[in-house]
Amino acid sequence: MTTHYDLIVIGSGTAGTTAAHACAKEGWRVAVVDNLPFGGTCVLRGCDPKKILRRGAEIIDSASLLTSKGIDPGTLRVDWPALMAHKRGFTEPMSDKIEEGLESAGVTTLHGRASFTAPDRLTVDGDTLTASHVLIATGARPKSMPFEGSEHMIDSTPFMELEELPKRILFVGGGFISFEFAHIAARVGSDVTIATHGPRLLKGFDPDLVDLLRTRSTDLGIDIRTGTAINSIVPTGSGFAVVTEKDGKESTLEVDLVVHGAGREPDLADLNLEAASVEHSKAGVTVSEHLQSVSNPAVYAAGDAAASPGMPLTPVASMEGGVAARNMLKGTREAPDFTGIPTAVFTIPELVRVGMLEEEAREQGLDVDVRYNDTSEWFSNYRLGETVAATKIIVDRETRRILGAHMLGPEYAEVVNIIALAMRLGLTVDEVSNLVAAYPSVGSDLGSML
Ligand SMILES: Cc1cc2nc3c(=O)[nH]c(=O)nc-3n(C[C@H](O)[C@H](O)[C@H](O)COP(=O)(O)OP(=O)(O)OC[C@H]3O[C@@H](n4cnc5c(N)ncnc54)[C@H](O)[C@@H]3O)c2cc1C
Numbered sequence: 219m220t221t222h223y224d225l226i227v228i229g230s231g232t233a234g235t236t237a238a239h240a241c242a243k244e245g246w247r248v249a250v251v252d253n254l255p256f257g258g259t260c261v262l263r264g265c266d267p268k269k270i271l272r273r274g275a276e277i278i279d280s281a282s283l284l285t286s287k288g289i290d291p292g293t294l295r296v297d298w299p300a301l302m303a304h305k306r307g308f309t310e311p312m313s314d315k316i317e318e319g320l321e322s323a324g325v326t327t328l329h330g331r332a333s334f335t336a337p338d339r340l341t342v343d344g345d346t347l348t349a350s351h352v353l354i355a356t357g358a359r360p361k362s363m364p365f366e367g368s369e370h371m372i373d374s375t376p377f378m379e380l381e382e383l384p385k386r387i388l389f390v391g392g393g394f395i396s397f398e399f400a401h402i403a404a405r406v407g408s409d410v411t412i413a414t415h416g417p418r419l420l421k422g423f424d425p426d427l428v429d430l431l432r433t434r435s436t437d438l439g440i441d442i443r444t445g446t447a448i449n450s451i452v453p454t455g456s457g458f459a460v461v462t463e464k465d466g467k468e469s470t471l472e473v474d475l476v477v478h479g480a481g482r483e484p485d486l487a488d489l490n491l492e493a494a495s496v497e498h499s500k501a502g503v504t505v506s507e508h509l510q511s512v513s514n515p516a517v518y519a520a521g522d523a524a525a526s527p528g529m530p531l532t533p534v535a536s537m538e539g540g541v542a543a544r545n546m547l548k549g550t551r552e553a554p555d556f557t558g559i560p561t562a563v564f565t566i567p568e569l570v571r572v573g574m575l576e577e578e579a580r581e582q583g584l585d586v587d588v589r590y591n592d593t594s595e596w597f598s599n600y601r602l603g604e605t606v607a608a609t610k611i612i613v614d615r616e617t618r619r620i621l622g623a624h625m626l627g628p629e630y631a632e633v634v635n636i637i638a639l640a641m642r643l644g645l646t647v648d649e650v651s652n653l654v655a656a657y658p659s660v661g662s663d664l665g666s667m668l
């Protein structure tokens with residue numbers, strides 16, 4: 219039997235569930251399909267569980283910063299299995315809650331892997347479904363790696379299920395996942411190495427602040443190797459021998475665990491997009507500005523699976539899911555507004571960005587006023603004993619608008635949200651400086667940062 223829907227959403231993550239709720243609310247017959255438990259990456263395997271594990275590391279770090287300043291860390295340590303259980307206390311009930319929420323909104327939930335058989339037709343584990351609209355919201359998965367033995371790496375999902383943290387851990391790649399997880403593992407007591415093939419760490423973040431974070435990370439004992447390619451990973455029985463190459467010279471690193479932090483790519487491989495004439499590339503489903511497939515008008519894409527200008531982040535997935543839903547419902551051509559979307563690397567301390575990098579603003583020929591502050595000795599950081607903190611705010615001299623803000627320091631992922639809102643509202647730096655903040659809060663430092 220073939221069942222017809224107004225909308226079939228493939229993927230129950232942030233993008234998919236946002237769109238499904240919006241369309242069901244307007245009376246559409248909607249189905250959401252997922253081959254994994256409902257909820258997607260952020261809630262079950264990404265942002266949220268990671269930040270719970272980070273809390274354990276934060277406590278160790280906070281105590282160590284105030285050692286001999288009133289805190290005796292004594293035998294303070296992370297009980298990893300108990301912290302993992304605390305994490306599961308959040309993640310385990312979430313799939314049922316999310317699925318029940320969809321069902322009570324009238325959405326049909328289907329378990330299985332979806333793939334197209336025709337432009338308006340899908341199969342899910344042998345059942346045929348047809349739809350007036352299909353939203354591809356299948357997210358991303360770790361990129362396959364070109365070197366011998368790459369199958370011995372684990373990715374972030376099993377990392378967040380480890381019952382014990384091994385002593386020696388290598389993170390491959392110098393981006394979000396490697397830095398965030400390395401900062402957790404180092405505080406828990408592992409010996410951590412980060413190896414990345416390129417010269418630049420955390421590409422996309424302010425290089426001056428990345429340099430400070432690099433120093434803070436090496437001071438913690440994290441061994442950071444740039445310009446280092448992985449040639450092979452060979453099991454040794456007790457662990458792995460990883461052959462790396464730097465400047466044409468090979469060396470071998472013995473570790474207990476190798477973690478994939480070398481990038482993710484849109485998860486489209488199993489969708490049989492050719493059968494639906496859906497154009498796509500390595501960047502995702504090729505979409506117009508309003509998130510409609512350029513080659514099949516019945517198909518839209520949102521979140522990590524879409525080749526939109528938005529970054530592969532949860533707030534972008536949520537925004538795109540909402541925009542795609544409105545466009546499908548009304549036949550409109552609304553484009554997502556990517557102005558002022560902040561992003562944070564949840565190292566300890568955290569590194570954040572909103573808007574343009576200094577180099578991007580200069581490349582565009584803008585007349586910029588770069589307001590840099592070493593905030594490490596400011597009250598908020600003195601109080602915590604944090605010795606590495608800085609901010610860089612880029613202001614357009616002509617319009618006095620904030621073009622970008624870059625910050626490294628405790629709780630700066632909260633502070634950057636204020637600037638993000640100011641950027642979305644088009645406020646001038648003088649208007650933002652009018653903020654009257656609760657004192658002493660980290661947000662009250664914003665005026666001085668500006
Ligand atoms: C470790 C980690 C930490 C992260 N931390 C942050 C953070 O702190 N902040 C932030 O903003 N972003 C973070 N991200 C990124 C964020 O999680 C993603 O950008 C976001 O979850 C993407 O949402 P989505 O709806 O596009 O896809 P997803 O949430 O990935 O959902 C896609 C769903 O589609 C399903 N699916 C795929 N193919 C099929 C198919 N053929 N049939 C049926 N179902 C299918 C998958 O099973 C999955 O459930 C993190 C990512 C990772 C991996």
Ligand SMILES: NC(=O)c1ccc[n+]([C@@H]2O[C@H](COP(=O)([O-])OP(=O)(O)OC[C@H]3O[C@@H](n4cnc5c(N)ncnc54)[C@H](O)[C@@H]3O)[C@@H](O)[C@H]2O)c1
Binds near residue numbers: 396413447
């Ligand atoms: N806090 C957050 O918002 C957050 C946290 C984790 C993940 N994410 C999302 O997940 C995505 C994936 O994270 P990620 O850290 O895997 O990717 P990333 O793109 O942040 O970093 C990938 C790194 O791997 C390096 N690399 C690529 N190929 C390599 C190779 N063969 N050998 C060695 N190094 C190699 C790159 O140069 C880069 O440094 C991110 O782009 C982000 O969108 C977000």
